Every structure is written in structure tokens, then in C-alpha cells.
Amino acid sequence: MRQLASKWLKTKALLHHPHTAVYIPETCLYSEDQLRMMLRRHAFVFIKPVKGGGGIGVMRVAKERSGYTCTRMEHTHRFSHFRALAIGINKLRVQRPYLIQQGIQLASIQGRPVDYRVKVVKEGQRWDFRAVVARHARPGLVITNLCKGGTLLKGTEALRMIYPRRLAIQKRREIIQLTQRCIPVLERRFPGIGQLGFDYGLDQSGRVWILEVNTRPQ
16 A cells, blocks of 8 residues: 655645645745745745654744744744744754645634544545544644644534534535545555545635645544
């Protein structure tokens, strides 16, 4: 069963298809010039390793009135100017390749962000849905990973805590249909994959975003 560690390769595959590209937050490989550009365009961004999981190494970077902030786990570092920010990030990322992704202000429960994991597994010639769950961030964190203290909820349960019943059903259906649209795109690009974990975010207006795709979902 093929596995693919690079988040960038999977993101690029979905960006090359018009029916899936519109669901991808703006994403690029990390460089100081790209970071400067992305912070001009977006209120905040996430910087995360090209390879890796469990929320390890993920940073939230924002432009503030008095400079910049970089949050990693529960620690927030403040910088008065961009050059100091870039130096600080380079120390934290220890020269591994990273991505920059447009920050999405996720719909929340009790003020804590929520995202959704859809796991699918290939059985013979068909793909079966194994799970549609939500992950509720631990208090004080901007990442939802369970291994970092996030709480697992049923997908439908979490959606109904945020939206009216009819809209919650509609959003769950939209996530399922988008997953079905993404699978053949990824399978054509990466023959041999046998399981996929899609991480979705819904912003505060209810728009669905594809945050990440894993070939070894936990």
C-alpha cells in the first residue's frame, strides 16, 4: 500500500484540478519572501513541515499592530519587525522544508477551533468511508490534534453544535461529496494508495476548506 509523506505533493495534485483547487487555502513552500507576501494577503498563516504529523512543528504567524506573533503550541513569541520574525522562525523550524498555508478562522465550539477528519480505505475496487469525526482543540491551542490534547467528537454531533440541524446535515453531505471528488484525483496522481485521511475545516461563514490529506491517517 503506497504512502506519501509530502503534504506539498498532495496539495499540488488537488490544486491542479479545478473542481478541488477552489477548496484549498492558498499554500506555498516556505521562504522569507513568500512569508512576507502571504502576511500581506492574509490576517494570519500557518507554517507546517512538508513531512510530519501530529501537529509537530506547526506555527501560527500573524501580523499585529505592533509587529508579529508566532505561536507554537501554547507559547507565543512576539517580534517587533519582520526580520526578527524570520530569524525566530528559522530557529524553530531547524532547516526542514516547510509550507505556508493561508490561515482559516475555523468555526468553534466554546471558543476552541474544530476540524473534521474523514477516513476512507480502498477495499478491492471501491473506497469505503470508515469515519467522519471532529477534533476539538484543547483549551489554549490553535491545533486540534488528538495527540496534543484535542477531543474526539462525532462529526455530525460537532456540526450540530455549531449549525442548525438542516445546515449541519448539508455540511456533512458537502464534506462527503468533496471527499468522493478528491479520491480519483489523488488515485490517478499516486497509483497504489489504499487509505486516505482528509482534514477539513469550516470557516465562520460555513465555507468548507481542505486543510490537509494524509496517506497514513491515524
